[in-house]
Amino acid sequence: MINIALHGAEFFAYHGFYPEEQKLGCRFLIDIEVGFIPQTDLYDDKLSHTVDYEKVYTIACEEMKQPRKLIETVGHAVVDRIKAQFPFVKTIQVTIKKLNPPLLGKVAYSGVTINYPLIK
Template identity: 70%
Template sequence: MMTIALQGAEFFAYHGFYPEEQKLGCRFLVDVEVDFSPKHDFSDDNINNTVDYEKVYNIACEEMKHPRKLIETVAEAIIEKIVEKYPFVRSIRVAVKKLNPPLIGKIACSSVTINYQPAK
């Protein structure tokens, strides 16, 4: 089994339950880990034999552009798109962190993590 990962991909987006969050926007960090069994060995040095982390980043980037009330919905959408592109994945872990959420006290971030494994 192999894992590709993106750690701390930063985005400015308009996710949030409250209307002012969707109007003002906020900074987010996204972490993605994808576990898979390679279809081929890597002796031919071919990117098509792996999960391309640039494509995974582009998926996250595209999903962050669609405002949603819940960061859970964002994480699920990222997972769905990765599974569509790479149906051979064994598991996916996506964490979406909202930096400096609008709370009374000082909070570094709020976050949600979703773990996905295909049904057997």
């Protein structure tokens, strides 16, 4: 299996349960790892035979622009779109970290990790 990854993609977005979070926004970091088994010989050196991490980044950008109350919802949307764009993928892991969440004390980040396939 081959894995491609994006680590530390940074976004400013308006996700949060409370109206203030959706109004003020916050910084987020996203890590995405996608595993797949090549369907063809990778020695032919064609981008169409792999998972294009530029397209994965674009998916993350587009989903981060959609304000949502839960970062879990954002993570699931990213996973669903990667599966749709690259139906040959076997595993996807999306981690979203909300930097400096508005809590009573200092916290570096809160976060969520979404895995595909789901482990039950």
